[in-house]
Amino acid sequence: MAPRVLLTGGAGFIGSHTVIILLRAGYAITVVDNLVNSSLKSVERVREIAADEGIEGVDLDVEVVDMCDKAAFEKVFEKYSVGGFSAVIHFAGLKAVGESMALPLMYYENNLINTMNLLSLMEKFDCRRIVFSSSATVYGAATEMPITEETQTGAGITNAYGRTKYMIEGILSDFQKSKEKTEKPWSVTVLRYFNPVGAHPSGKIGEDPSGPPNNLMPYVSQVAVGRREFLSVFGNDYDTPDGTGVRDYIHVMDLAAGHLSAITYMDKKPSVYSVFNLGTGNGYSVLNMVSAMEKASGKEIKYKIVDRRPGDIATCYADAERAKVEMGWEAKLGLDEMCRDLWAWQSANPNGFE
Template identity: 55%
Template sequence: MSVLVTGGAGYIGTHTCVELLLAGYEVVIVDNLSNSKETAVERVEKISGKEVKFYKIDLLDKAALEKVFINEKIEYVIHFAGLKAVGESVSIPLKYYHNNLTGTFILCELMQKYQVKNLVFSSSATVYGDPASVPISEDFPLSATNPYGKTKLMIEDILKDLHYSDNSWNIALLRYFNPIGAHSSGTIGEDPNGIPNNLVPFISQVAVGKHKEVRVFGNDYATADGTGVRDYIHVVDLAKGHVKALEKLKKEHVGIRPYNLGTGKGYSVFDMIKAYSKACGKELPYKLMERRPGDIAACYAETRRAQEELGWTAEKGIDEMCRDSWRWQSQNPEGYK
């Protein structure tokens, strides 16, 4: 049973491919390597002991992507591919809208043509915008505060319309919170291009000596210590959530159904700096900065639906997340290079 994983060479994609392979699925990866490395795919094969079919293809290249549907017996699609940095999306919104939306249009057109209508979509907690309260449940109002989040919300709406037009589509919308950590082997992890936009990859690069100090964007939020609070989830837990979602689509027709994937706990920026300092064995310096546009005060998940309907619960805590992140970063200070 073949699963097409778009963006499968990326951070969440590689960890999900490992879990899919260990669960007995055949995996076909499509990735343009704009924010990933082919070395990561080789390491997925080494961890799992299984082979992966890899195509270096951009989703915007419809002719090339169609050959994958012709050559492979695809039954399910997990769609990760897309630009993903909140701050960058504010600076270059047109690139985000064009890439993330057009790539999804082309993918869905080919899925429709070749009658592949089982889809797990990589959405995001950013679709909740600045929530009125926490924890956030799946029935909260949707309203993104930045172009990245808006592309996720637009794609959710497009998929809802697609299902409405043809209810044979079977779609799980996975709204996940803040993935961190790495595989326990230390051989695959997050390897962003340039200066990381997300907190924990930046903290890890400070810990390994690539940057002088952690940048803390705002300490005047309405939170316990004034810094932003997020729901951090171990990437392996998140990957297992994708396998559970796929199993759900195999067993029954859900139509189109959103699921939060998070721990249900919120940790502040200062909490994360302290936990990572413990993991790497040294105090990490930080510098207070102005708030970033598009950031919100607090965001963490209500996870009951995923527990009850997918049989999935996040198992790993903040200390294990930071230890595994540090193991990856310390063993691979230059990432996959």
């Protein structure tokens, strides 16, 4: 039997791409998702991609469950109790920065309770390896670049979404420490993502935000495909080469591969709490991204300069050396591939999965 991995939120943007990477590597997959920010169509498309790629013996199950309903979530663990889960990758959570500032209680309740329910069920059903989908937002207002894993976290976080990521990291760290000296220690790997962009090169799956996008590139691609009239660029007076904000963008397929690396890494470490940045180490400005997308799409992308957003910093990019040294992972795809694959997705699916 192939080892089975549970992916919470596995029907979402990063989760669906990670499913493909894990299927290629021979894992069986169970996806748990409440479909608040995702679609079952993404899982259907993943099956198509697996067939196109000639992946044999695909074992991919989906359970539509709200993890905050612990009794319903426990039934998933009971269903797979023979053999059980070899590891969990925890993507599930509400993630819209602006919404989190308007509805903080909803974010704290959902993101923290679903994590605590997950950990207690993992403990009960003897699964002790977890990869957590964290975010560079935990670094808050860090100004010294590049950001390493030793950079201070928690200070200057400007939204409830980022604070839930920071708090969950603390919960995982305390929990892992409490098990270190026991007969059943835990392995916990925290992956701090920088800015995921792109899509599977087939164009069959990609980012499909409900409502206005929270991130730059879905907005850019929606302008390119004609869904939006123009892009709002928040500030052009930063201390950067062209005055617009600089960020570390990473191809979602590279990011997905980081989760497989994390599982392989934990195979050798039965008791560990590790944190890794997943980024490219390169910064691109907003206008760099606009021109790269114009090149990929052959379309003019209109934009307007508007006021800076409160809390935005000029420049943010990762030092991802630790992931390379310890996990053997590094980003391989560049800006051209990010925009090429994003355009393949957006042009074939102008309205997302709908």
